[in-house]
Amino acid sequence: MGNTVNNRRVVVAMSGGVDSSVAAALLKEQGFEVVGISMQLWDNSSEEDAGASTPGSCCSLEDIHDARRVADTLGIPFYVVNFEEPFSREVVDYFVESYTRGETPNPCVKCNQVLKFEVLLKRALELDARYLATGHYARIERDESDGLKLFKGVDPEKDQSYFLFTMTPAQLEKVIFPLGPLTKTEVREHARRFGLRTAEKKESQEICFVDGDGYPEFVSARAGQREGEIIDRYGNVLGSHRGLFRYTVGQRRGLNIGGAGGPRYVLAMDMEANRLIVGPEEELLTSGLEAREFNWIGDVPREGEKVTAKIRYRHPGVASEVILAEEGKVRVTFSTPQKAVTPGQAVVLYRGDVVLGGGWIERAIKGNVGQ
């Protein structure tokens, strides 16, 4: 007992998908004492509609069932822990508040940050585990300075390091990502080799706690909605909107403003006036951004150093310069203007494959950021 060198116990966060299933199987094969845990995070069913389910979302009861069946196949202990309360408080409330502030939230980052790497990691350590493992495509490795660094996953299509920028040094010590060196194709091959029922399972893309009606109904049911005007940058009223939370920067569809001048895109929200500001595509371009609550995992870029900034998960990244501002804020200047910088999403900085850090986008900056 105790966290000795001989302790081979690893808790694997099992979502019921192919990735975490294979993570568990690989660790078992490597001789670890694997314990599977699924987090029960959200339950839409009530007594009135008992038996009704929310299909297709991560962490649903069906997924927990799959996780349990995989654990049975692997012959490992498996537990379900009920984290509905912290999930509702830390992820769902944040999600709604973010929209009501005119931002576009990223609940997956928040779920990793709080549920996986705080609440579940604590649970794993209470179980005397040496590590918590997840099915993320990212790598944690020691660099020359002997500090642990977070790296992109090997599969460029699947790299999920963007979602992990909030990790702290203490978390890097205690977390492992068995899928970091693998491609998705290889993971599926392993799943077939282990005979896992999740081998051909589709990826879940939706937000796990939002059902068929989509997020706008979810948010309006909790926060209410206030109609307002749609304007252009010059203040001309072009139409009306049905609550600012229904829109995201860069969005074109669903504005219902016909008229001349070509397609228009959401540029920004004016929360105080409750107005949605739209404009032509070229006005989406900005030269930089300011981010808050910045977390540095690696070292801070040198003055004038060009690092790569990713401003959303599927963003290819842009060469940028970085200036530290007050109160954990960071200003990023792109070498070429970028479209649709979206407040509420994360900006994550890379030097090559190494994650340097990341923060939450507060606002886009037009013009020359450095001055």
Add this chain to the structure above:
Amino acid sequence: MKKIYFDHNATTPVAEEIFEAMVSYLSDEWGNPSSIHWAGRAPKKAIDEARENVSALLNCTPQEVIFTGSGSEGNNLAIKGTVFSRKAKGNHIITTRVEHPSVMSTLKYLEREGFEVTWLDVDTEGMIDLAQLEKSITPKTVLITIMSANNETGVILPVGEIGRIARAHKVLFHTDAVQAAGKVPLNVKDINCDLLTISAHKLYGPKGVGALFVKRGVRVVPIIHGGHHERRRRGGTENVASIVGLGKACEMALRDMDEVSSRVRALRDRLEKGLMEKIPYTTRNGHPENRLPNTANLGFEFVEGESLLLNLDMLGIAASSGSACTSGSLEPSHVLIAMGIRPELSHGSVRFSLGRVNTAEDVDYLLNKMPPIVERMRSMSPLWSAEEGKRAEISFEEKGH
């Protein structure tokens, strides 16, 4: 790995003699007990005998016993069956806040269907106030349903007095005796109840079978309509082997209860005393005397009960936080909350429920293994460090003076 079972309130291992009694009804004696021909004769006789065994345990007549598919079904039938048949008289039901989900959910369903339910509070020891019960009765009251013993804390409720109050006011009284049966004497005449639920798998019998006592003359409408089975009060071909198992379980309970209960009580006390001595900041949940001899519900401060259970499981020790939930996950106990136990402490509470298979070695294994786990978990808790700091300061001051 060692396997030690301290979760007998969840279910019990099937006793060898019960299994033996059942087997032939899953093989040679496969007939339908309702048949008039030879094939039905032996199964019919077996059911009759089982009914007699159940009635002997409860001190009622065999005709007052209805076989059901579970304790939950028995509770559903008792409640819905009586209130639906008494709609003309009234729509008010009285219960407590600490009932089993099969009673609670049934009553919540009935509330949505227009019934009114009074949920009696319990005190910090899990006891109800009889005066409050009596005051709650109105001319519209058709049923009082209160458990005989609580599954989480083992607290025994004063069903005899409740029965007298119900009778005085001409209100039907149902008691969920699923946990009490086989652990403490149950006599429907002493309890003065009109309906009483038991379940076989808490009595070393099989799962999927139970019985409901319905006093002669009390009308119960069926919730499962069907043929003439169980005097038209519960449709479905009898689950012969399981009913035989239930009968055998009741026979065994009646025969062994005194011996087993006193032995189990001694083990439970050893376990409880041992843990409370070895682990500081441990409290007992529930009434110190009025409780089942096999149950100990203990709160360990600064510890997450769920983690504690998982740690124990990895050492082969089975215990529980209260009730086993459908998904296998754990929720804060409504029973401990109703008793006014602080949420932090109710989260750190564990139920140990012992049974006839347990030995002193089992208890000592737990007493050796559990304190270091709690100590390790507490060492990771910031709240615990703060508490430790406070204690160190106090002892420093004491030394200084």
